[in-house]
Amino acid sequence: MPRSSRDEEFSAFVQTRRTGLVRSACLLTAGDTHLAEDLVQTALARLYVAWPKVRRAGTESAYVWRIIVNAHIDEVRRPSRRRERHVPELPELPAPPEAFPDGLGGGEVRAALGALPPGMRAAVVLRHWLDLSVGETAELMNCSEGTVKSQTAKAAARLRDLLSPAAVERTYP
Amino acid sequence: MNDVKDLLELALSDVPGRDARVDPDADLARGRRLLRRRRQRLAGLAGVTAAVLCGVLVPLALQGSAPGHRPAPAAAASSRPQPGHSQPGHPQPGQTAAPDKQSRQIKLVAWVGAQPPGYQVAWMPKGWVVQGSTPFALVMAPPNAPNKNPDVYSDKLVVMLQSRDAAAPPADWASQPVNGRPGKFDVQGDTQILTFKIASGQWVVVQAPVSLGWDSAELAKFAGGVQVLAAAQQGRG
Numbered sequence: 001m002p003r004s005s006r007d008e009e010f011s012a013f014v015q016t017r018r019t020g021l022v023r024s025a026c027l028l029t030a031g032d033t034h035l036a037e038d039l040v041q042t043a044l045a046r047l048y049v050a051w052p053k054v055r056r057a058g059t060e061s062a063y064v065w066r067i068i069v070n071a072h073i074d075e076v077r078r079p080s081r082r083r084e085r086h087v088p089e090l091p092e093l094p095a096p097p098e099a100f101p102d103g104l105g106g107g108e109v110r111a112a113l114g115a116l117p118p119g120m121r122a123a124v125v126l127r128h129w130l131d132l133s134v135g136e137t138a139e140l141m142n143c144s145e146g147t148v149k150s151q152t153a154k155a156a157a158r159l160r161d162l163l164s165p166a167a168v169e170r171t172y173p
Numbered sequence: 174m175n176d177v178k179d180l181l182e183l184a185l186s187d188v189p190g191r192d193a194r195v196d197p198d199a200d201l202a203r204g205r206r207l208l209r210r211r212r213q214r215l216a217g218l219a220g221v222t223a224a225v226l227c228g229v230l231v232p233l234a235l236q237g238s239a240p241g242h243r244p245a246p247a248a249a250a251s252s253r254p255q256p257g258h259s260q261p262g263h264p265q266p267g268q269t270a271a272p273d274k275q276s277r278q279i280k281l282v283a284w285v286g287a288q289p290p291g292y293q294v295a296w297m298p299k300g301w302v303v304q305g306s307t308p309f310a311l312v313m314a315p316p317n318a319p320n321k322n323p324d325v326y327s328d329k330l331v332v333m334l335q336s337r338d339a340a341a342p343p344a345d346w347a348s349q350p351v352n353g354r355p356g357k358f359d360v361q362g363d364t365q366i367l368t369f370k371i372a373s374g375q376w377v378v379v380q381a382p383v384s385l386g387w388d389s390a391e392l393a394k395f396a397g398g399v400q401v402l403a404a405a406q407q408g409r410g
Contacts, residue, residue: 007201014197019190026188027181033188041203048204049211074361077339109184128177156177163180 006051013060014044021064027125028072030114031107035075043067065130066140069122076118104163112162116155119143123151124159278386281395291405292332295398298385301330308406309333328363328382332399334407335368335376342368342376349389351396358389367392371401 003011018040025036043064047054054063113121119141126137127148138145185191281296288294289306297303297313305312305323310333312323320327342357349358349367356369360383367379367389379396381387387395 010204011197011201014200015195018195018197018200019193022190022193023185023188027184031184031188033190041200044200045203045207048201049208051204077343104180104183106184106187109180113184124177125181129181159177159180 006048009055010048010051013047017061017064018044021068024125024129025068025072027113027129028068028118028121030121031110035072039068039071039075040064042071062136062140065126069126069141073118073122108163109159112159115162116158120151120155120158123148124155127152278391281391284398291402293400293402294332294395295400296395298330304329308404309408326380328384329380330382330385330395331378331380333378333380334401334405335378337407347389349393351393356393356396358392365389365392367396369393369396373401375401375407377401 021040021043022033022036025039026033029035029039046067047060047064050063054060116124122141123137126132126140127134132140134145134148138148141148279301280299282299284294284297289303289311291306291308292311294311300315301313302316303311304314304318304321307323310323310326310331312326313330314320314328318328343359346357346359346368349356349369351367351369354370354372356367358365358367360366363383365381365383365385365387367381368376369379371377377396377399379392379399381392381395
């Protein structure tokens, strides 16, 4: 099939950005690489459809991330997914420590990320991993800047709590 | 370790794929497919709109252009095709699409047999069977469904109470009232979801595969026959 300029530009975008997108999406999915790949595939297909408009506006990354974040939240909200993830009542937890402990492994961090609600996880990934501003994150998540700030702060505190030496010892004795 | 960014980097440290080879062709093919489907859908909509306009405007124009012919309002109204009354030679708008839709649609039939615990239903898809029934969910599937596990909901019709951990359905879902009460409808991939409120104020979720061929109204018809009994329980998560 002959390649149009849309094809050429889109292919160049995919070539340079795809690996980073999948890896970043892995943080959203708490290490579920298959779901991360699905999210990126969905986002890239929709990016191709909207390519001329998005390219003109120069908002390719924001467009892709908006789709990835929303698709992930939709996926987590799906009843079929929810019903397969029963969790017990959360216990009362002590105040989180000031810093993350040393000697953690990637698996422990991914498990802690997985314990965050999807919106909170999205806020922390967009702010701390992609280095988006509060305003950019709020626009992308379609919420207020105050919500982004509170979600990010709560996420950091919750991660510290979940990854405290005592909690890690309980989970990985 | 104090920095959240360091923590996120650590989370990805042992995730494979950092040096994965990227071949954009697969993404390009998926994008082209989606674009083609969008264009076909738009073309279909344009065709239906044109058919509607032709069906309504052309007879009016012909009547209006007949010299000396000015029908009384009642006569003019009776000469137009009436909704639900097909006239030979005057196809109804949308009539061409209906047989195709009906041929693909699995019909709703009245429920027969003992009612399951938790939920009573007035209707079920023709030829389908109850695969599982607990206070948490009622699961229906075709008898030859490849997955017989009632805890797996893919390609099955499921009725359940909204999870205790979930809020009301998102505001951007389409409105689809059920029995005159609020309901929200959305299609997510191969799955249609209708979440609706019942008299007790609880939200009930009906999840159906797109392959049933139902539109939101048909799904609402099924949902309208659902009764939540005292034994029904909300899930978590």
